[in-house]
Amino acid sequence: MPEVKKLSDGVFEVIKDKKQLATRNLDPGETVYGEKLIPVEGIEYRTWDPRRSKLGAMILKKFHIPLKENSKVLYLGAASGTTVSHVSDIVSEGAVYAVEFAPRSMRDLIGLASRRKNLHPILADAGKPDSYSHLVEPVDLIFQDVAQPNQAEIAARNAIRFLKKDGHLLLSIKARSIDTAANPREIFKEEVRKLEQAFEPGFEILNAKDLVPYQEDHLGVLAKFKK
Amino acid sequence: MKINTWFGVLETGRTGEILESRLLSKDIRVLALHSLSLRDSRSDLPPERFDPKAAALECGFVASSAEYYSLLHEVTLEAAKHQVSSALTPDQRIIQAVEALDDINETTNSLSERLSEWYGGYFPESGLGGEDLALFIVKYGSRENVGSEDPLHSKARASMGAKLEPADEALLIGFAESVCSLYERRRQIEVYIENSMELIAPNLKLIAGPMLGARLISLAGSLEKLAGFPSSTIQVIGASKALFKHLRSRAPSPKHGIIYSHPLINTAPWWVRGKIARAVASKLSLAARIDFYSGERDHSLPEKLETKVLQIKTLNPRPPQKKQESGAKLKKKRRK
Ligand SMILES: C[S@@+](CC[C@H](N)C(=O)[O-])C[C@H]1O[C@@H](n2cnc3c(N)ncnc32)[C@H](O)[C@@H]1O
Numbered sequence: 234m235p236e237v238k239k240l241s242d243g244v245f246e247v248i249k250d251k252k253q254l255a256t257r258n259l260d261p262g263e264t265v266y267g268e269k270l271i272p273v274e275g276i277e278y279r280t281w282d283p284r285r286s287k288l289g290a291m292i293l294k295k296f297h298i299p300l301k302e303n304s305k306v307l308y309l310g311a312a313s314g315t316t317v318s319h320v321s322d323i324v325s326e327g328a329v330y331a332v333e334f335a336p337r338s339m340r341d342l343i344g345l346a347s348r349r350k351n352l353h354p355i356l357a358d359a360g361k362p363d364s365y366s367h368l369v370e371p372v373d374l375i376f377q378d379v380a381q382p383n384q385a386e387i388a389a390r391n392a393i394r395f396l397k398k399d400g401h402l403l404l405s406i407k408a409r410s411i412d413t414a415a416n417p418r419e420i421f422k423e424e425v426r427k428l429e430q431a432f433e434p435g436f437e438i439l440n441a442k443d444l445v446p447y448q449e450d451h452l453g454v455l456a457k458f459k460k
Numbered sequence: 461m462k463i464n465t466w467f468g469v470l471e472t473g474r475t476g477e478i479l480e481s482r483l484l485s486k487d488i489r490v491l492a493l494h495s496l497s498l499r500d501s502r503s504d505l506p507p508e509r510f511d512p513k514a515a516a517l518e519c520g521f522v523a524s525s526a527e528y529y530s531l532l533h534e535v536t537l538e539a540a541k542h543q544v545s546s547a548l549t550p551d552q553r554i555i556q557a558v559e560a561l562d563d564i565n566e567t568t569n570s571l572s573e574r575l576s577e578w579y580g581g582y583f584p585e586s587g588l589g590g591e592d593l594a595l596f597i598v599k600y601g602s603r604e605n606v607g608s609e610d611p612l613h614s615k616a617r618a619s620m621g622a623k624l625e626p627a628d629e630a631l632l633i634g635f636a637e638s639v640c641s642l643y644e645r646r647r648q649i650e651v652y653i654e655n656s657m658e659l660i661a662p663n664l665k666l667i668a669g670p671m672l673g674a675r676l677i678s679l680a681g682s683l684e685k686l687a688g689f690p691s692s693t694i695q696v697i698g699a700s701k702a703l704f705k706h707l708r709s710r711a712p713s714p715k716h717g718i719i720y721s722h723p724l725i726n727t728a729p730w731w732v733r734g735k736i737a738r739a740v741a742s743k744l745s746l747a748a749r750i751d752f753y754s755g756e757r758d759h760s761l762p763e764k765l766e767t768k769v770l771q772i773k774t775l776n777p778r779p780p781q782k783k784q785e786s787g788a789k790l791k792k793k794r795r796k
Binding site for chain 1 (some may be wrong): 464502508510513529541548669720
């Protein structure tokens with residue numbers, strides 16, 4: 234019988250041959266991106282590949298993941314839903330607003346969302362939060378993985394509009410997308426500085442770490458509003 | 461304060477309490493279309509951290525939070541589906557066809573080479589390649605079956621190729637049939653692109669020809685984007701591979717986009733090619749704009765372009781003077 238250890242609300246480690254990150258499958262019997270399904274005592278766990286998911290990598294790098302069963306999440310850069318599916322597992326009684334602007338990816342995301350009641354897909358540009366402000370409620374967490382040069386600005390705009398005062402921002406910063414030539418360390422520093430000073434009152438950085446060995450050239454950042 | 465939400469318009473008082481509400485019916489399609497119509501609206505946006513769920517409960521649009529989420533879920537799904545299906549516009553279909561054509565070309569070339577390599581062991585003197593070879597193999601199989609009416613008859617008899625055993629012959633014929641059908645598919649796609657270009661970009665087709673026009677749309681990403689490019693950009697579209705090389709290794713900056721395959725440019729003498737390319741790019745840009753904004757065909761475009769090209773050629777009948785010529789030679793050397 235595989236052994237299950239809880240890492241945080243909704244996030245588990247399943248030990249079967251080796252340790253694997255996993256969430257409880259909200260859509261039993263279905264896989265999303267070829268991950269494994271492992272039943273343990275009548276509950277189906279879905280393994281979570283940290284090499285294919287920056288959020289997965291952040292968890293293994295010991296980031297605090299501020300999510301509960303009923304959390305509301307705004308997810309920016311949902312792509313075809315690899316990571317979104319795990320967030321949807323975690324906030325089984327909450328809501329995920331998944332923003333993605335590429336129609337091709339949205340096609341896959343729609344397929345996923347039609348099987349998951351807590352997932353609300355939005356085809357829009359995350360840089361223009363006004364365009365979905367009539368749909369989204371105040372959220373506990375903004376997760377952003379857009380790989381865009383203006384990622385700090387996108388995060389700030391969305392936070393001002395949708396993040397609860399005590400909510401968190403979890404950000405994956407890709408060094409390559411900003412400047413191909415510059416040194417990643419310099420870029421990360423600059424992006425963190427932008428986050429701290431982007432607007433009043435600005436973000437307080439709670440944690441910032443690279444995601445090696447799971448992801449190359451990526452920095453994970455956890456932040457909240459400055460008091 | 462007036463507030464637009466996905467389920468209706470609210471009028472709120474000073475402390476945010478709802479004074480009045482105009483709610484939509486709980487019809488998913490109606491709600492989805494309403495939600496889409498609000499995407500670009502700049503007026504009556506909800507204030508920061510406005511809670512639409514609390515408002516929907518307060519004004520009685522829904523009776524419970526469960527009902528709110530279930531309606532919202534249906535509405536966002538419906539709206540997203542609507543957007544995705546309208547994203548496949550005619551120019552996007554052309555782009556798919558262009559990409560399919562490139563894939564087919566690549567596959568056809570490599571399979572044709574394989575076929576010729578393979579059959580070469582049995583009839584090396586055939587001198588055939590590509591579709592001709594594939595058709596030949598489908599028709600005869602072994603060279604022993606080539607009849608006397610065929611011009612290759614005597615070569616086939618005298619060939620030094622090995623004897624083709626029945627099992628190998630069956631394989632080769634099947635393989636050749638696949639290659640033939642790829643060539644067939646390629647023609648079908650070309651016709652499709654030609655017809656589609658006629659419908660959505662007739663002016664571009666007039667100036668560029670159907671294939672070059674379709675490739676320009678494909679590389680730009682859409683007809684709309686192409687119509688938005690300045691002609692200097694159109695001139696270098698498709699040079700991006702060369703551009704990356706330029707950035708990496710300081711190779712000469714690329715001037716040759718795919719428009720250099722245009723007959724007016726690639727048949728022109730070298731010393732006017734740049735000038736002619738500029739003239740063609742500017743007409744292409746104009747054509748793309750007319751196609752995107754009005755769609756009406758302007759038959760005078762090709763004629764105007766030809767006049768312009770003729771003018772350039774008449775003004776520059778000979779290569780530039782000696783001084784510049786030696787400069788040009790030097791440059792050429794450096795490029796190697
Ligand atoms: C690195 S992928 C995200 C992968 C995803 N988070 C996962 O782990 O499954 C980045 C995505 O962000 C999307 N994107 C980039 N800029 C965006 C923007 N301004 N608005 C919405 N989506 C955007 C891209 O289309 C792409 O699908």
